[in-house]
Amino acid sequence: xxxxxxxxxxxxxxxxxxxxxxxxxxxxxxxxxxxxxxxxxxxxxxxxxxxxxxxxxxxxxxxxxxxxxxxxxxxxxxxxxxxxxxxxxxxxxxxxxxxxxxxxxxxxxxxxxxxxxxxxxxxxxxxxxxxxxxxxxxxxxx
Numbered sequence: 683x684x685x686x687x688x689x690x691x692x693x694x695x696x697x698x699x700x701x702x703x704x705x706x707x708x709x710x711x712x713x714x715x716x717x718x719x720x721x722x723x724x725x726x727x728x729x730x731x732x733x734x735x736x737x738x739x740x741x742x743x744x745x746x747x748x749x750x751x752x753x754x755x756x757x758x759x760x761x762x763x764x765x766x767x768x769x770x771x772x773x774x775x776x777x778x779x780x781x782x783x784x785x786x787x788x789x790x791x792x793x794x795x796x797x798x799x800x801x802x803x804x805x806x807x808x809x810x811x812x813x814x815x816x817x818x819x820x821x822x823x824x
Contacts, residue, residue, distance in 0.1 A: 693724040696731055700800040704792045713790045714777070718797065727764040727777070730804030735760040739781065739798075741791040758783030761801075 691707045702715040702725055715725045727733075739757040762779035767786065769776060777789040 691724045692722065693726050696725050696727050696800045696803065698800055698803055700725060702733070702798045702800065704789075704794055704796045704798075706794060712775070713792060713794065715789070715798070727800075728804050729765050730806075731764040732801040733762050733764065733779065733798045734801050735762070736797045739779070739787075739796060740793045741787045742793055757781045757785050757787060762798075 690709060696702075696715075701718045703718050703721075704713055705716045705721055706713050707716070707724060708722065715727065716723060717725055738760055739762065741757060759782040762781045765778055765780050765786070766776045767778045767788070768774040775788050775790050778786050779789065779792075780786045
């Protein structure tokens with residue numbers, strides 16, 4: 683779920699229709715998705731979750747600003763599916779997006795400020811309570 687080194691960040695599961703933005707969370711060098719207007723809460727995706735970006739998605743490439751006409755960092759599409767990679771390496775980032783072009787990019791490499799909408803969740807989506815939900819459960823309701 684939120685496997686991008688954000689264990690200290692409050693998180694919640696993604697919902698269909700969520701409007702997300704790529705962001706860097708406070709106290710972390712890692713990037714991920716937050717709901718627009720809630721930059722301090724990581725939105726966690728399950729493998730198979732479908733996303734649609736407002737514009738063609740990009741990732742940070744060292745030559746992108748120097749030679750923009752070469753389209754370094756362009757991912758070749760707006761639609762992506764969330765997946766896990768590098769599962770053999772426990773200390774590596776695992777959260778990635780696979781684009782319709784076939785390109786796979788780690789979430790932590792996505793350009794900041796990109797907006798996307800959650801199109802669909804995997805059919806088997808059954809989540810355990812997140813840190814945010816646990817905190818809500820722990821607060822007595824009057």
